[in-house]
Amino acid sequence: MTANAIEAHGLVKIFGRQRAVDGVDLTVPAGSIFGILGPNGAGKTTTLRMLLGIVDPDEGTRTLLGTDHPLDVARRVGYLPEERGLYPSMKAYDAIAFMGALRGLPLAEGRKRGRAMLEEHGLGKAADKEVRTLSKGMAQTVQLLGTLVHDPELIVLDEPFSGLDALNQAKLERLIRAQADRGVTVIFSTHVIAHAERLCERIAIIANGKVPFTGSVSDARDRLRPQVRLETRALDGPWRAALPADAAPEGHFWHFTLPETGVEPLLRALIEGEAGIQSLSIERPGLHDAFVAIAGADAARQLEADQQEAADA
Amino acid sequence: MPELLRAAWVIARRDFAAIIFSKAFFFFLLGPVFPLAIGIAAGSIGGQVARDIDQPSFALVMSAGETQAVLKARAALAQQLGESRVPMLAAVETDDPQSALDSGNDSRFLGVLTGSLAKPQLIGTESEIMRWKGPLELLVERARAGGAAAPATLETRTVAQSAGSQEQGRLVTAQVGQALLVLLTMLLAGMVLSNLVEEKTNKIIEILAAAVPIDAIFLGKLFAMLGMALIGIACWTALALGAILIAANGLPALPTPATGWPLFLALGVGYFAMAYLLLGSLFLGIGAMASTVREVQTLSMPATMGQLLFFFLASYSVTRLGEPIELVAVAFPFSSPFAMLARAAQQDGLWQHLLALGWQAFWVLLLIRFGAKLFRRNVLKSGSGKRGLIAGLFARP
Numbered sequence: 001m002t003a004n005a006i007e008a009h010g011l012v013k014i015f016g017r018q019r020a021v022d023g024v025d026l027t028v029p030a031g032s033i034f035g036i037l038g039p040n041g042a043g044k045t046t047t048l049r050m051l052l053g054i055v056d057p058d059e060g061t062r063t064l065l066g067t068d069h070p071l072d073v074a075r076r077v078g079y080l081p082e083e084r085g086l087y088p089s090m091k092a093y094d095a096i097a098f099m100g101a102l103r104g105l106p107l108a109e110g111r112k113r114g115r116a117m118l119e120e121h122g123l124g125k126a127a128d129k130e131v132r133t134l135s136k137g138m139a140q141t142v143q144l145l146g147t148l149v150h151d152p153e154l155i156v157l158d159e160p161f162s163g164l165d166a167l168n169q170a171k172l173e174r175l176i177r178a179q180a181d182r183g184v185t186v187i188f189s190t191h192v193i194a195h196a197e198r199l200c201e202r203i204a205i206i207a208n209g210k211v212p213f214t215g216s217v218s219d220a221r222d223r224l225r226p227q228v229r230l231e232t233r234a235l236d237g238p239w240r241a242a243l244p245a246d247a248a249p250e251g252h253f254w255h256f257t258l259p260e261t262g263v264e265p266l267l268r269a270l271i272e273g274e275a276g277i278q279s280l281s282i283e284r285p286g287l288h289d290a291f292v293a294i295a296g297a298d299a300a301r302q303l304e305a306d307q308q309e310a311a312d313a
Numbered sequence: 314m315p316e317l318l319r320a321a322w323v324i325a326r327r328d329f330a331a332i333i334f335s336k337a338f339f340f341f342l343l344g345p346v347f348p349l350a351i352g353i354a355a356g357s358i359g360g361q362v363a364r365d366i367d368q369p370s371f372a373l374v375m376s377a378g379e380t381q382a383v384l385k386a387r388a389a390l391a392q393q394l395g396e397s398r399v400p401m402l403a404a405v406e407t408d409d410p411q412s413a414l415d416s417g418n419d420s421r422f423l424g425v426l427t428g429s430l431a432k433p434q435l436i437g438t439e440s441e442i443m444r445w446k447g448p449l450e451l452l453v454e455r456a457r458a459g460g461a462a463a464p465a466t467l468e469t470r471t472v473a474q475s476a477g478s479q480e481q482g483r484l485v486t487a488q489v490g491q492a493l494l495v496l497l498t499m500l501l502a503g504m505v506l507s508n509l510v511e512e513k514t515n516k517i518i519e520i521l522a523a524a525v526p527i528d529a530i531f532l533g534k535l536f537a538m539l540g541m542a543l544i545g546i547a548c549w550t551a552l553a554l555g556a557i558l559i560a561a562n563g564l565p566a567l568p569t570p571a572t573g574w575p576l577f578l579a580l581g582v583g584y585f586a587m588a589y590l591l592l593g594s595l596f597l598g599i600g601a602m603a604s605t606v607r608e609v610q611t612l613s614m615p616a617t618m619g620q621l622l623f624f625f626l627a628s629y630s631v632t633r634l635g636e637p638i639e640l641v642a643v644a645f646p647f648s649s650p651f652a653m654l655a656r657a658a659q660q661d662g663l664w665q666h667l668l669a670l671g672w673q674a675f676w677v678l679l680l681i682r683f684g685a686k687l688f689r690r691n692v693l694k695s696g697s698g699k700r701g702l703i704a705g706l707f708a709r710p
Contacts, residue, residue: 015694049523052523053523054519054522054523054693055689055693055694056689071524071525071526074523074524074525077523079520079523079524081516081519081520081523083516083519084516085512085515085516085517085518085519085520086515086517087327087331087511087515087517088515089331089335090331098323098327099520099524101323102320102323102520102521102524102525103524104319107323107326
C-alpha cells in the first residue's frame with residue numbers, strides 16, 4: 001500500500017468560462033478518513049470526479065493508489081456518487097452484485113455477499129425486492145453496500161449523508177469508522193461541518209474551486225486564536241487599557257481574541273486595574289469559526305444555507 | 314483489452330438479462346407477427362393470382378400427329394380439371410428439343426415434353442421435373458387414348474440451369490437477401506438510440522463511468538442489443554418458416570446463391586451483425602448525447618433517413634458488380650454489409666467476405682471509440698485540452 005492513497009497537484013477544471021476547480025492540491029494519507037468541506041458549487045464533486053477519472057482535469061496531475069490512470073485501480077476503489085442511481089428493475093441483492101461485478105467481483109460471489117450484507121444491515125427481507133419498490137433510505141443503503149461489496153482499499157463518498165435521516169446518518173458514521181478501522185481509506189465530501197468535525201482526521205476546505213486549507217481539524221481550528229469571554233464587575237476603569245483592540249463590550253461581558261502574549265499578563269493587568277473579574281473563559285474556536293476565517297464570510301453563509309436546506313429536506 | 318472486454322461483458326450481461334426478462338420483450342417479439350401474418354396472407358393470395366396469370370408453359374416437340382393428339386388431350390383435360398391445373402403446351406419444331414429451353418423468347422418454357430407418346434421424355438431442371446412430371450404423365454396417358462397397355466411414365470432428363478437464368482436467379486437472391494438485411498437492421502438498430510437514456514435518467518452512468526471505460530459501456534450495450542436482435546430474428550424466422558410450411562406446404566424455392574446456401578446464410582448472419590453494430594454504434598453515440606426520450610425521438614428521424622440512404626446506395630449497386638458505384642458501396646462502411654451480401658449471392662469466393670467483415674469490424678470499433686470520446690467530452694464534460702478528439706481515438710480508453 002502506498003503512503004498516500006491520493007495525491008493531487010494543481011487540479012484545474014474549466015466549464016465554459018468558469019474555473020470550477022482552480023488549482024486544487026490534495027494529499028490523502030492511506031488509512032485515514034478525509035473530508036472535503038465546502039458549500040454546494042464549491043467544486044467538491046468535480047474534484048472527486050477528477051480524482052476518480054470520470055472526468056479528466058484540464059490542468060494538473062493526480063494519482064490514485066499510486067497510478068495516474070484511475071480506471072486501472074477501479075477494482076480497489078468504491079464510489080458512491082452524489083446523485084444516487086440504481087437500475088429500478090434489479091433486485092436489491094443483484095444491484096449490489098452488479099456494482100461489485102463492475103469492479104471485478106465475480107457475480108455469484110457478489111450475490112452471496114449482497115445477501116449477507118443486506119442481512120447484516122437489517123434489510124434481509126428486502127434482498128429479493130426490486131429496487132423500485134424500496135424506500136429512499138433503503139435504496140441508499142443498497143447503493144452504499146454496492147460501493148463496499150468488493151472490499152475496496154479506498155472509498156470515495158460524495159455527499160454520503162445527504163438525504164439520510166439522523167438515525168441513518170449515525171449508522172453511516174459508524175460504518176465509515178468501521179471501514180477506517182480495517183485500514184480502508186475513506187474520502188468524502190460534505191457541506192455539514194459536524195460530520196467533518198466528528199469523523200475526519202484530515203480535511204480540505206474548498207470554496208470557489210480553491211482549497212485554502214488542508215490539514216487536521218485541529219490545525220484548522222488552530223488557525224484562529226482562542227476567544228476570551230470576560231465578565232467584570234466594573235464597567236470602566238484604567239484596566240480597560242489592558243484589553244486588546246478587538247474587545248467588544250456586551251454589558252458586563254467582553255469578548256476578544258486571546259492576545260499573542262497569553263492570558264497571564266492580561267489577568268495581571270485586570271487585577272491591578274481593579275476590573276473585578278467575575279469570570280473568565282477561554283474558548284477554542286470551532287470548525288465553523290475556522291471555516292469562516294479560512295474560506296471567507298460568503299462561503300460560510302452559503303454553507304450555512306446549504307446545511308439549513310438539507311435539514312429542511 | 315481483456316479488462317475492457319470483461320467490463321463490456323458485465324454491462325452486456327446486465328442489459329441482455331434486463332431486456333430478455335422484461336414483459337416488454339414479449340411485445341417486442343409479437344410486434345412483427347401481425348404484419349408478417351398479413352404479409353403471408355397477402356403473399357399467398359398474390360402468389361395464387363400470379364400462378365393463375367402466369368401459367369406454367371412447356372415446349373412440345375413431337376411428331377405432328379402426336380403433337381395434335383397431346384394438344385387435344387390437354388384441351389380435354391383442361392375442360393375437366395380447369396385451365397389453371399393443366400400446364401400450357403406450345404408446339405415447337407426443332408431437331409434439338411433441349412434447345413427450346415435456351416433459345417430467345419422460349420426461355421419462358423419450364424421444360425420440354427418430347428420423344429413419342431410411346432416413349433415420352435421430359436427435359437427440365439430437377440425441381441420442374443419433380444413438380445410437373447405427374448400432370449404431364451396424365452396428359453400423355455390421355456393423349457394415348459387408352460391405347461397403351463401400361464400407364465404412361467415419362468423418361469426424364471435433367472438439365473442444369475442456363476447461364477442466363479442462373480445469373481438472374483442469383484440476382485433475385487441478392488435482392489431478397491439485401492432487402493431482408495436492410496429491413497431487419499432498420500427495424501432493430503434504431504432501438505439503440507435510446508439505450509443510454511435509462512442510465513442517464515437513473516443517474517447510473519456516474520457509477521458505470523467511475524468503474525469501467527466508457528468504451529466498455531458502449532461495447533457491452535451494443536452487444537446486448539445485438540443479442541436481443543438475434544433472438545428476435547431467430548424467433549421470427551422460426552415462426553415465418555412454420556407459417557410458410559403450413560400455408561404453402563413447402564418452402565419457396567429461391568435460386569441458390571453463388572457461395573451456396575450454408576455459407577450464404579452464415580455470411581448473412583455475419584453481415585447483419587456488422588450492419589447492426591455499425592449503425593448501432595453510430596446511433597448509440599448520437600443517442601448518448603440525448604438526455605430525454607423526447608430528444609431521442611427527435612433524433613430518430615435523421616437516423617432513419619440516413620439508413621434509407623445507405624439502403625438506396627446498396628440496392629442501386631446490386632446489378633453493377635465490379636463497377637465503381639458498387640465498389641463505393643462495398644467500401645463505405647454503412648452500405649458495405651448490404652453490398653457484400655449481394656456479392657455473396659452473385660459471386661463466389663470467401664476471402665473478399667473475410668476482408669469486408671474485418672473492415673466493417675474496424676469501423677465498428679472506431680465508431681465506438683468516437684462515440685465514447687464524444688460522450689466523455691459532451692456529457693461527462695471531460696474535455697481535455699491536451700488531446701484532440703481524433704487523436705484521442707487512439708489513446709488508452
